[in-house]
Amino acid sequence: MALPEPDQWLMLDLARDKSDAWALELARRHLGEGAADTLRHALAGYLTQAAETALSNGAMSAAVLAPVGGPPVAFLQVREMRIPVESWQVEALRAEAELIEGPFFREPQTSSVDLPLGPAMRVHRVEPIDPDSDSTGVLEGVAHYVLPSQCPGVAIELVMIWHTPGLGGVLEEMADRIAASALLT
Incomplete structure:
Protein backbone atom coordinates (compact mmCIF):
# COMPACT_ATOMS: atom_id res chain seq x y z
CA MET A 1 0.00 0.00 0.00
CA LEU A 65 0.77 9.87 10.81
CA ALA A 66 2.90 12.54 12.49
CA PRO A 67 3.73 15.68 10.51
CA VAL A 68 7.25 16.87 11.24
CA GLY A 69 7.14 19.29 14.15
CA GLY A 70 3.58 18.40 15.09
CA PRO A 71 1.79 15.84 17.23
CA PRO A 72 0.57 12.48 15.94
CA VAL A 73 -2.58 12.96 13.88
CA ALA A 74 -3.80 9.50 12.87
CA PHE A 75 -3.25 5.78 13.41
CA LEU A 76 -3.43 3.14 10.67
CA GLN A 77 -3.50 -0.61 11.05
CA VAL A 78 -3.89 -3.50 8.66
CA ARG A 79 -4.95 -6.97 9.66
CA GLU A 80 -6.10 -10.18 8.07
CA MET A 81 -9.45 -11.65 9.03
CA ARG A 82 -10.63 -15.20 8.34
CA ILE A 83 -14.22 -15.43 7.15
CA PRO A 84 -16.19 -18.59 6.39
CA VAL A 85 -16.36 -18.95 2.62
CA GLU A 86 -20.17 -19.02 2.73
CA SER A 87 -20.11 -15.53 4.34
CA TRP A 88 -17.39 -14.18 2.07
CA GLN A 89 -19.36 -11.37 0.46
CA VAL A 90 -19.66 -7.63 0.97
CA GLU A 91 -23.32 -7.83 2.05
CA ALA A 92 -22.38 -10.22 4.88
CA LEU A 93 -19.72 -7.74 6.01
CA ARG A 94 -22.28 -4.92 5.90
CA ALA A 95 -24.76 -6.92 8.00
CA GLU A 96 -22.02 -7.60 10.55
CA ALA A 97 -21.02 -3.92 10.71
CA GLU A 98 -24.62 -2.86 11.23
CA LEU A 99 -24.82 -5.08 14.34
CA ILE A 100 -22.15 -3.02 16.13
CA GLU A 101 -23.74 -0.94 18.83
CA GLY A 102 -22.65 2.61 19.64
CA PRO A 103 -22.67 5.02 21.18
CA PHE A 104 -22.04 6.93 17.98
CA PHE A 105 -22.37 10.65 17.42
CA ARG A 106 -24.13 9.75 14.19
CA GLU A 107 -25.07 6.53 12.47
CA PRO A 108 -22.07 4.83 10.85
CA GLN A 109 -21.99 5.39 7.10
CA THR A 110 -21.47 2.19 5.12
CA SER A 111 -20.97 1.78 1.41
CA SER A 112 -19.75 -0.83 -1.04
CA VAL A 113 -16.66 0.12 -3.02
CA ASP A 114 -14.60 -1.57 -5.69
CA LEU A 115 -10.88 -1.49 -4.98
CA PRO A 116 -8.02 -2.91 -7.04
CA LEU A 117 -7.56 -5.64 -4.39
CA GLY A 118 -11.22 -6.65 -4.59
CA PRO A 119 -14.73 -5.64 -3.54
CA ALA A 120 -14.93 -3.92 -0.18
CA MET A 121 -17.19 -2.43 2.39
CA ARG A 122 -16.30 1.02 3.69
CA VAL A 123 -17.42 2.16 7.15
CA HIS A 124 -17.07 5.73 8.44
CA ARG A 125 -17.73 6.18 12.17
CA VAL A 126 -17.68 9.06 14.64
CA GLU A 127 -17.83 8.04 18.29
CA PRO A 128 -16.76 9.15 21.76
CA ILE A 129 -13.16 8.34 22.68
CA ASP A 130 -14.32 7.03 26.06
CA PRO A 131 -18.04 6.30 26.05
CA ASP A 132 -18.06 5.63 29.81
CA SER A 133 -16.80 9.07 30.82
CA ASP A 134 -18.06 12.62 30.59
CA SER A 135 -15.29 13.40 28.12
CA THR A 136 -16.23 15.20 24.93
CA GLY A 137 -13.33 13.66 22.97
CA VAL A 138 -14.24 12.44 19.50
CA LEU A 139 -12.74 9.50 17.64
CA GLU A 140 -13.36 9.39 13.91
CA GLY A 141 -12.31 6.70 11.51
CA VAL A 142 -12.68 4.92 8.22
CA ALA A 143 -12.41 1.17 7.86
CA HIS A 144 -12.21 -0.75 4.61
CA TYR A 145 -12.99 -4.47 4.71
CA VAL A 146 -11.60 -5.83 1.46
CA LEU A 147 -12.31 -9.27 -0.01
CA PRO A 148 -9.21 -10.03 -2.09
CA SER A 149 -10.32 -11.79 -5.27
CA GLN A 150 -7.46 -14.30 -5.11
CA CYS A 151 -8.02 -15.32 -1.43
CA PRO A 152 -11.48 -16.78 -0.69
CA GLY A 153 -12.16 -16.82 3.04
CA VAL A 154 -9.85 -13.89 3.78
CA ALA A 155 -10.69 -10.23 4.35
CA ILE A 156 -8.14 -7.48 4.74
CA GLU A 157 -9.15 -4.81 7.23
CA LEU A 158 -7.57 -1.37 6.80
CA VAL A 159 -8.51 0.99 9.63
CA MET A 160 -7.45 4.61 9.97
CA ILE A 161 -8.57 6.52 13.05
CA TRP A 162 -7.98 10.04 14.30
CA HIS A 163 -9.10 12.40 17.03
CA THR A 164 -8.13 15.65 15.32
CA PRO A 165 -11.16 17.90 14.84
CA GLY A 166 -11.27 19.74 11.55
CA LEU A 167 -9.17 17.24 9.60
CA GLY A 168 -11.93 14.69 9.04
CA GLY A 169 -12.43 15.32 5.32
CA VAL A 170 -8.71 15.31 4.52
CA LEU A 171 -8.02 12.19 6.58
CA GLU A 172 -11.10 10.41 5.25
CA GLU A 173 -9.86 11.00 1.70
CA MET A 174 -6.38 9.82 2.71
CA ALA A 175 -7.83 6.59 4.15
CA ASP A 176 -9.65 5.98 0.85
CA ARG A 177 -6.43 6.54 -1.15
CA ILE A 178 -4.51 4.16 1.09
CA ALA A 179 -7.17 1.45 0.71
CA ALA A 180 -7.17 1.93 -3.07
CA SER A 181 -3.39 1.38 -3.14
CA ALA A 182 -3.40 -1.87 -1.09
CA LEU A 183 -1.97 -4.94 -2.81
CA LEU A 184 -1.13 -8.45 -1.68
CA THR A 185 2.49 -9.44 -2.11
Missing part, protein backbone atom coordinates in the same frame (compact mmCIF):
# COMPACT_ATOMS: atom_id res chain seq x y z
CA ALA A 2 1.20 3.50 -0.72
CA LEU A 3 1.09 6.01 2.09
CA PRO A 4 0.48 9.62 1.01
CA GLU A 5 3.14 11.96 2.44
CA PRO A 6 5.44 8.99 3.25
CA ASP A 7 7.92 11.10 5.23
CA GLN A 8 5.12 11.87 7.71
CA TRP A 9 4.21 8.24 8.42
CA LEU A 10 6.08 6.38 11.13
CA MET A 11 5.98 2.61 10.62
CA LEU A 12 5.57 0.79 13.92
CA ASP A 13 7.79 -2.14 14.84
CA LEU A 14 5.36 -5.00 15.48
CA ALA A 15 8.07 -7.71 15.45
CA ARG A 16 10.08 -6.14 18.25
CA ASP A 17 11.12 -7.29 21.65
CA LYS A 18 9.66 -5.67 24.75
CA SER A 19 12.18 -2.83 24.69
CA ASP A 20 10.98 0.67 23.84
CA ALA A 21 14.35 1.61 22.30
CA TRP A 22 12.92 1.35 18.76
CA ALA A 23 10.28 4.00 19.58
CA LEU A 24 12.85 6.40 21.06
CA GLU A 25 15.07 5.99 18.01
CA LEU A 26 12.15 6.52 15.62
CA ALA A 27 11.08 9.63 17.57
CA ARG A 28 14.66 10.96 17.50
CA ARG A 29 14.93 10.48 13.73
CA HIS A 30 11.50 11.99 13.10
CA LEU A 31 11.86 15.02 15.36
CA GLY A 32 15.55 15.66 14.70
CA GLU A 33 18.50 16.02 17.01
CA GLY A 34 17.42 19.44 18.31
CA ALA A 35 14.07 18.27 19.70
CA ALA A 36 13.54 18.49 23.44
CA ASP A 37 13.81 15.23 25.37
CA THR A 38 10.28 15.67 26.72
CA LEU A 39 8.89 15.89 23.18
CA ARG A 40 10.95 12.91 22.02
CA HIS A 41 9.81 10.81 25.00
CA ALA A 42 6.17 11.84 24.53
CA LEU A 43 6.22 10.77 20.88
CA ALA A 44 8.03 7.53 21.77
CA GLY A 45 5.36 6.80 24.39
CA TYR A 46 2.61 7.38 21.84
CA LEU A 47 4.36 5.11 19.31
CA THR A 48 4.80 2.36 21.90
CA GLN A 49 1.14 2.58 22.91
CA ALA A 50 0.03 2.52 19.25
CA ALA A 51 2.20 -0.55 18.58
CA GLU A 52 0.74 -2.33 21.61
CA THR A 53 -2.77 -1.52 20.39
CA ALA A 54 -1.95 -2.86 16.91
CA LEU A 55 -0.44 -6.03 18.37
CA SER A 56 -3.44 -6.63 20.62
CA ASN A 57 -5.69 -6.23 17.55
CA GLY A 58 -3.64 -8.81 15.61
CA ALA A 59 -2.41 -6.26 13.06
CA MET A 60 0.06 -7.27 10.36
CA SER A 61 1.31 -3.71 10.06
CA ALA A 62 0.63 -0.32 11.58
CA ALA A 63 1.75 3.28 11.24
CA VAL A 64 1.23 6.68 12.82
